[in-house]
Amino acid sequence: GAVVSQHPSRVICKSGTSVKIECRSLDFQATTMFWYRQFPKQSLMLMATSNEGSKATYEQGVEKDKFLINHASLTLSTLTVTSAHPEDSSFYICSARRGWRRGHGYTFGSGTRLTVV
Amino acid sequence: DQQVKQNSPSLSVQEGRISILNCDYTNSMFDYFLWYKKYPAEGPTFLISISSIKDKNEDGRFTVFLNKSAKHLSLHIVPSQPGDSAVYFCAASTTNSGGSNYKLTFGKGTLLTVNP
Numbered sequence: 001g002a003v004v005s006q007h008p009s010r011v012i013c014k015s016g017t018s019v020k021i022e023c024r025s026l027d028f029q030a031t032t033m034f035w036y037r038q039f040p041k042q043s044l045m046l047m048a049t050s051n052e053g054s055k056a057t058y059e060q061g062v063e064k065d066k067f068l069i070n071h072a073s074l075t076l077s078t079l080t081v082t083s084a085h086p087e088d089s090s091f092y093i094c095s096a097r098r099g100w101r102r103g104h105g106y107t108f109g110s111g112t113r114l115t116v117v
Numbered sequence: 118d119q120q121v122k123q124n125s126p127s128l129s130v131q132e133g134r135i136s137i138l139n140c141d142y143t144n145s146m147f148d149y150f151l152w153y154k155k156y157p158a159e160g161p162t163f164l165i166s167i168s169s170i171k172d173k174n175e176d177g178r179f180t181v182f183l184n185k186s187a188k189h190l191s192l193h194i195v196p197s198q199p200g201d202s203a204v205y206f207c208a209a210s211t212t213n214s215g216g217s218n219y220k221l222t223f224g225k226g227t228l229l230t231v232n233p
Contacts, residue, residue: 006160034220041126043119043206043223044161093160097219106221108153108160 006109023094029074030096123224140207147209
């Protein structure tokens with residue numbers, strides 16, 4: 001089955017530093033990758049959508065200069081949280097989608113718990 | 118504005134009984150619905166989906182029912198097993214959501230606990 005590997009699973013960083021989170025589709029080519037953020041007891045909030053080789057599309061209210069998304073290949077997308085602050089502490093999850101038809105599923109990574117101190 | 122609502126934050130059922138998880142939506146443009154199961158510190162895993170042209174889809178112990186007029190869907194798990202204990206998310210998308218990207222809109226989730 002489709003597997004998406006997300007690293008790191010947990011990271012603690014100092015305020016003001018940047019953190020990069022990787023999302024890889026291991027056995028399929030992901031035409032689209034999505035990045036979500038989840039606060040405790042809240043739903044997964046879509047941050048941005050990226051297609052390989054093109055700029056990411058950010059959701060309203062998400063700072064594109066703060067959350068840099070790169071989708072350089074069909075199997076790798078990265079999210080970089082720049083100049084992280086404590087309020088950026090959250091659970092970040094990526095999702096990869098195969099193909100273009102509605103029936104193709106979305107496979108999620110295992111998530112990254114970011115703590116900014 | 119929450120377009121997908123799961124009004125029950127938690128549900129507790131006995132092993133062997135039926136679990137019914139509910140989901141309501143407000144956007145009439147949604148035409149594809151999915152249910153995901155999520156364990157703590159893990160990403161969601163896909164369970165079952167349904168297109169708006171259907172009112173029922175079944176896969177083993179899992180059945181999803183869709184009532185378009187009421188903008189309501191439900192996930193039935195029968196018989197429930199302790200291993201089903203997890204957070205269940207309802208998600209929806211529209212044909213016109215992000216063009217061919219089909220963005221998903223999630224509910225807040227319902228924590229299901231199946232007691233032995």
